[in-house]
Amino acid sequence: MKGFVGMTSGLSLLRQGLGLSLATCLCVGNGVHASPVIPEAAVTRVTIAGTPLNSDAQQLATKNYVEEEFFVAGKASRYRIRDVMANAQLIDKDHPYLTRVLVRRPADAARFNGTVVVEWLNVSLGHDADFVYASLRELLVRAGYAWVGVSAQHVGVEGLVASNPSRYGKLTLAASNSDPADGKELDPPGRGAGGDVLGWDVFSQVGATVVDRASPLMSGLKVSRIIAAGESQSSFRLGMYYNSIHPLHRIYDGFLLYDRGPEFALRTDVGTKLVSFGSEFMNMFLKGSPQPDSADQRWWEVAGASHESLDEIASYMDPQILRDHALKGPDGASISLTDFETDGCAITPVWSRVPNGDVMKAALHGLNTWLVSGVAPPTVPRLVSDGQHQLIRDAQGRVSGGIHTAAYDAPRANNGAYSSGKCTLAGYHIDFTPQQMCQRYGSHAAYVAQVQRIVNANVRDRVLLPEEAERTVDEARKLTFGCEGGTGQ
Secondary structure, three states, X not given: OOOEOOEOOHHHHHHEOOOOOOOOXXXXXXXXXXXXXXXXXXXXXXXXXXXXXXXXXXXXXXXXXXXXXXXXXXXXXXXXXXXXXOOOEEEEEEEEEEEEEEEEEEOOHHHOOOEEEEEEOEOOOOOOEOHHHXXXXXXXXXXXOEEEEEOOOHHHHHXXXXXXXXXXXXXXXXXXXXXXXXXXXXXXXXXXXXXXXXXXXXHHHHHHHHOOOOOOOOOOOOOOEEEEEEEOHHHHHHHHHHHHHHHHHXXXXXXXXXXXXXXXXXXXXXOOEEEEEEEHHHHHHOOOOOOOOOOXXXXXXXXXXXXXXXXXXXXXXXHHHHHHOOOEOOOOOEOOHHHHHHOOEOOOOEOEOOOHHHHHHHHHHHHHHHHHHOOOOOOOOOOOEOOOOOEOEOOOOOEOOOEOOHHHHOOOEEEEOOOOEOOHHHOEEEEOOHHHHHHXXXXXXXXXXXXXXXXXXXXXXXOOOHHHHHHHHHHHHHOOOOOOOOOOO
């Protein structure tokens, strides 16, 4: 991503990257146990008029879902993480903070399935972005999940303050980034952004509050499971959290990482279930596939997938970003994320049509099933590369291994996982003309049949849910084109 007015460079972030103390354990009585070292956070519902940044309330209202915004105040500890494969070391306590969270939940408690997805909001754009929610939004509503978005990093909080000082002006996650032992930075600049020394406890305290039925946060819902989730820069943070903070606090039941997680390995002795979605772009960016699956971890890779896919950007993120005036071009005018990425991009239109969200939904469903019944998600073949970390491709340019979707193996476009110019992570899609579709498939009926075969296989392999399979076939049927000498439209 490129620089833009009033915001931090997204790619630079990607590449770098009033509480009451509890003397005893928060006993929530539902199988989720908060650590006795985690102080309680004070939660206040935001009643200020206006639309919260990142709101999806208007769309949710038509689906019998409720969105609420809360301020969360507490006192956080600072930690030293010198070894990413070991537990963090406590430095000191009682650093005050004030942040915000968004909650989206069924309006009818009877529809709640017991699972809350708690997203560490991404700050690569210089403000909070709910990329995980964007990818999962249909499944969350369809299956009765609740979702909580946490502003856990100072960049996100500063973006909130800048966007609406009268609403968010008192928010702060400020604390010294200097280690009192040696003066070194506790959270150096990197893919996690840097300087976020309070975020670890903030994320743990919000998680503990989610399962506390006495808190107003979930409006009395009985929470049985909480899943930590994050995308890209946030998945990097969650990788660090999983390795070094989670073993201390044990707040979350499972972890869902969208586009891979950290460059270093995740510990296999933590004992907490984790599923990671990895795009073809991230395989290229991190120069290879992730670590092997283990008893508690599943690592999926998706052929042809860019860092974000067309559907979640065009259908969700772009309208939100334009409404919130969250991105601005060189002239100060509001622009969408697609506009932002398109400027200076060598190949357009940007974003691959390979549907990240469809596979992410299957990943969440698989993880939740794993937690409920013990049935693990499938192990998926890795993308195949040579000794120079170049992906092996067939004569048509398709990569070997990974999850192959209908959008990739029965495409309506030439899909690229990554691009060139200033939009490497965006990828691209170049739609085929009707004539090209005829040359490729011979007839519309043959195209639909091929899509059907692929989605059937994906459903059998448990990397696609039946609802998304049905929608994919319906979209193929609607993409009519006539072929001379074929079987019609």
